[in-house]
Amino acid sequence: xxxxxxxxxxxxxxxxxxxxxxxxxxxxxxxxxxxxxxxxxxxxxxxxxxxxxxxxxxxxxxxxxxxxxxxxxxxxxxxxxxxxxxxxxxxxxxxxxxxxxxxxxxxxxxxxxxxxxxxxxxxxxxxxxxxxxxxxxxxxxxxxxxxxxxxxxxxxxxxxxxxxxxxxxxxxxxxxxxxxxxxxxxxxxxxxxxxxxxxxxxxxxxxxxxxxxxxxxxxxxxxxxxxxxxxxxxxxxxxxxxxxxxxxxxxxxxxxxxxxxxxxxxxxxxxxxxxxxxxxxxxxxxxxxxxxxxxxxxxxxxxxxxxxxxxxxxxxxxxxxxxxxxxxxxxxxxxxxxxxxxxxxxxxxxxxxxxxxxxxxxxxxxxxxxxxxxxxxxxxxxxxxxxxxxxxxxxxxxxxxxxxxxxxxxxxxxxxxxxxxxxxxxxxxxxxxxxxxxxxxxxxxxxxxxxxxxxxxxxxxx
Numbered sequence: 001x002x003x004x005x006x007x008x009x010x011x012x013x014x015x016x017x018x019x020x021x022x023x024x025x026x027x028x029x030x031x032x033x034x035x036x037x038x039x040x041x042x043x044x045x046x047x048x049x050x051x052x053x054x055x056x057x058x059x060x061x062x063x064x065x066x067x068x069x070x071x072x073x074x075x076x077x078x079x080x081x082x083x084x085x086x087x088x089x090x091x092x093x094x095x096x097x098x099x100x101x102x103x104x105x106x107x108x109x110x111x112x113x114x115x116x117x118x119x120x121x122x123x124x125x126x127x128x129x130x131x132x133x134x135x136x137x138x139x140x141x142x143x144x145x146x147x148x149x150x151x152x153x154x155x156x157x158x159x160x161x162x163x164x165x166x167x168x169x170x171x172x173x174x175x176x177x178x179x180x181x182x183x184x185x186x187x188x189x190x191x192x193x194x195x196x197x198x199x200x201x202x203x204x205x206x207x208x209x210x211x212x213x214x215x216x217x218x219x220x221x222x223x224x225x226x227x228x229x230x231x232x233x234x235x236x237x238x239x240x241x242x243x244x245x246x247x248x249x250x251x252x253x254x255x256x257x258x259x260x261x262x263x264x265x266x267x268x269x270x271x272x273x274x275x276x277x278x279x280x281x282x283x284x285x286x287x288x289x290x291x292x293x294x295x296x297x298x299x300x301x302x303x304x305x306x307x308x309x310x311x312x313x314x315x316x317x318x319x320x321x322x323x324x325x326x327x328x329x330x331x332x333x334x335x336x337x338x339x340x341x342x343x344x345x346x347x348x349x350x351x352x353x354x355x356x357x358x359x360x361x362x363x364x365x366x367x368x369x370x371x372x373x374x375x376x377x378x379x380x381x382x383x384x385x386x387x388x389x390x391x392x393x394x395x396x397x398x399x400x401x402x403x404x405x406x407x408x409x410x411x412x413x414x415x416x417x418x419x420x421x422x423x424x425x426x427x428x429x430x431x432x433x434x435x436x437x438x439x440x441x442x443x444x445x446x447x448x449x450x451x452x453x454x455x456x457x458x459x460x461x462x
Contacts, residue, residue, distance in 0.1 A: 013343065017322050019078050020270035020302070020309060020346040021195035027070035027077065028202065030214045034235050038064040038211075040393060041230055041239035043218050043253070046076035047379065048245035048371045050201035051120075051386030052393075057208035059394050064239070065210060066232060068217035071202055074249045077195035078350030079379065080268065080298050080311050082288045084135065084189040085114035086159040088377040091151050094358035102402070106359075107159050109402040113384035114188075120383065121192075126200035129303035132190035135288040138171065138180030141436035144292040145182040152184040162187040175289055176281040179335040183292075191288050193303045194379065201383075218253040221368060228368065241393040242368045245386055248351030250372065256365045259410045261372050263351040264421055265318045268311035269328045270302070270346040271339060279305055282336050294428035296376070297331060308332070308339060316426035321347040334443050352376045356411050362389050362404035369393055370408075 039061035042049045049065055056063040067073070086107050089095050095103045121130050137152075139145040149165050156163040165184045166174065174185055202212060217233045227240045244254045248263040274282075283289065283301050291297045297312045314327035325347035333340055355361065355373035362371045362385050369392065371385040388404060391397040414420060433440045 015269065015322055015325050015344045015347040017320065017348060018346065019195065019268070019348040019350075020307070021077055021081070021193060023346075024193065025072075025077070025195035025199040027073035028199075028212075028214065029070055030212050031234075032211060032213050034066075034213055034216060034232065034237055035062070035064060035211060036236075037238040038062045039239070040064070040241045040243070040390070041066065041228070041237055042243045042245060043067075043230075044074070044245035044247070044249070045071040045198075045202070045212065045214070046074050046245060046247060046382065047198065047201065048247065048382040048386035048389070049243070050198065050205050051383045052243055052245060052371070052390040053205040053210040053212070053386075054124075054201060054208055055387045055390035055396075056394060057205060057210040059390070059396060061241075061394060063205075063208075063210040064237060065205070065212045066216045066218055066230070066237075067212075067214050068249075068251075069215060071212055071214045072195065072198040075247060075350040075352065075374075075378070076382070077198045078268075078348060079194045080288075080300060080309065081191050081194040081197075081303075081379065082135065082189070082290075082298065082300065083114065083117065083130070083132075083191055083379050084186070084377065085380060086110040086161075087155060087186075088358065088375055090154055090158055092358050092375075102406075105402045110381070111159055112401075113380040116384045116387065117380040120387075121197075124200070124204050126197060126204065128197035128200055129193035130190065131192065131286070131303065132188065133286045133288065134185055134187045135189040135290065136171075136174045136183055136185050138175065138183040138289065138291045140180070140292045140297075140432070140439070142181045143435060148182070148184055148292055152186075155186065161189075174285060174287055175283060175335075176338075177335045180291065185287065189288060191300055191303070192379065197379070197383075220253055223367065243386075243389050243393065244368065244370045245372065245382075245389070247353035247372045247374060247378070247382065250353070254368075254370065256368075257370045257372060259416065260355060260361075260408055262354040262411055262415055262421070264313075264354050264425075265349050266311060266313050266352055266376070267321050267324050267328060267347070267349045268309060269321075269325050269332070269344045269348075271308045271310075272343045272345050273306040274308070274339075274342065278338060279308075282308065282338065293432045295425065295432055297335075299332070299335070308336070313425060316422045316429060318349075318422070321349045324349075331443050334439070353378075356409045356415070359406070360385060360403050361406070361408040362392065362401070363408040373408075
C-alpha cells in the first residue's frame with residue numbers, strides 16, 4: 001500500500017503515484033448536470049480542449065467540455081512542462097520531403113504557437129509559473145556532439161532561435177555534470193507548471209461562460225440533422241459542433257482518431273527538496289535539460305527551484321510508475337551523483353500522442369473536428385491548436401494554420417498492433433546501447449532501490 005510521499009520503512013519507501021504537479025493544482029471533480037443542447041461540445045480537458053472552450057465561449061457560443069475522469073487528469077497535467085517551438089519538426093526531419101514553402105509555413109506556425117502561449121498567459125493573467133529560462137541539449141555519446149552541432153545550426157537558421165554550442169569542458173556553465181559530451185543551449189525556450197496552467201485555463205473558460213463536466217465519458221457520437229448527438233455515461237447531449245481533443249487518451253468513442261494517434265507512456269519522478277546551494281551546482285541557470293538519446297531523457301528544476309524533476313521511458317515494457325522509480329533514479333544519478341542521498345517523493349506517468357508523420361493535426365471527419373498529435377512537444381502546440389480549432393468551428397478565421405491544412409495519415413497496421421510500442425521502444429534502447437554501451441551498462445547496474453533514510457542522513461549531513 002502506498003504511503004505518504006517520502007515515508008520510509010527500513011531501507012525503502014514507496015513514492016506517491018501521483019504527479020508532483022498535483023500537489024499545487026490537483027485535477028478537479030465537476031459532476032455538473034449536463035445540458036441537453038450546446039453550440040460546441042469539446043471532448044477532453046487538456047490544454048487543447050480548454051483553450052478551445054475559452055475561445056468558443058468568448059465568441060458567445062454555449063460551450064461544454066466533457067472528460068471521462070476528473071478535469072485536468074490527463075497528460076496535460078502530467079507532462080514535464082517544457083515549452084518550445086519548432087525543434088521537433090526540425091530535429092526529427094518531420095518536414096523532409098515537403099515543398100520548401102510548406103516547410104516555411106510549418107515553422108512559422110510552430111513559432112506562432114509559442115508566441116500564442118506567452119500572449120495568452122499575459123493577456124488572461126494565467127497563474128502558470130511561465131519561465132523563459134532556456135534549454136540545454138546534452139550529447140549522450142561522443143559521436144552525438146557533431147549531430148547536435150548541426151541541429152543547433154539548423155534551428156538557428158530555420159527558426160531564428162539564439163543558439164550556443166558548448167564543448168564538454170564548457171557544459172559546466174549550464175549543467176553541473178560530467179555525464180554529457182557537450183551540447184547546445186537554446187535561450188528562448190523555457191518551462192511552466194503544467195497543472196497550474198490547466199487549472200488557470202479551466203478558471204478562464206468558466207469565467208467566459210463554458211460548462212466543464214468531469215466523469216462524463218463520451219461513448220459515441222452520431223450525426224443528427226445538421227448537428228451531432230454525443231452519448232455519454234451521464235446522458236445524451238446535442239451539439240452543433242464537436243471537437244475531440246483527447247490526444248494520447250483517445251478511445252473507441254473516436255475510432256477515426258484512434259487509428260491516427262499512438263499512445264506512448266513516459267514516466268517521471270520528483271526528488272524531495274534539495275539542500276541549500278545544491279541546485280546552484282546542478283543547474284546553475286535553471287535551464288530545462290534534455291539529451292540526445294532516442295529514448296529521450298528530460299529533466300528540470302521545479303518552478304520554485306527546490307527539486308529536480310526527471311523523466312524518461314526507462315525500459316521497453318510499461319509498468320506502474322512507482323515500480324519504475326528505481327530505474328529513473330539510476331539514470332538520474334548517472335547525471336547527478338550528488339542526488340544519491342535524496343528521496344524520490346513522486347513517481348508518475350502519462351501518455352504522449354504520437355502520429356505517423358510526427359506532426360500534430362487539426363482535422364475534420366464526418367463533421368467532427370479533431371486536434372491531436374503533440375508528439376511529446378505539446379504545451380504550447382496543443383494550447384494553440386485548441387484555439388485554432390475553435391476558430392475554425394465558429395468561422396472566425398479565413399486562414400487555416402499549417403497543422404490544419406495537411407492530410408492526417410492513419411498509423412500503419414503494425415503500429416496499431418498490441419506490443420508495437422514495446423518493440424519500438426526496445427529498438428530505441430538497443431540503438432542507444434550501440435551508441436554508448438558502457439554508459440547504458442553502468443546505468444543498468446545502478447538501478448537499485450532509493451537510498452534509505454539512514455543513508456540520506458549520512459550523505460547530506462555536513
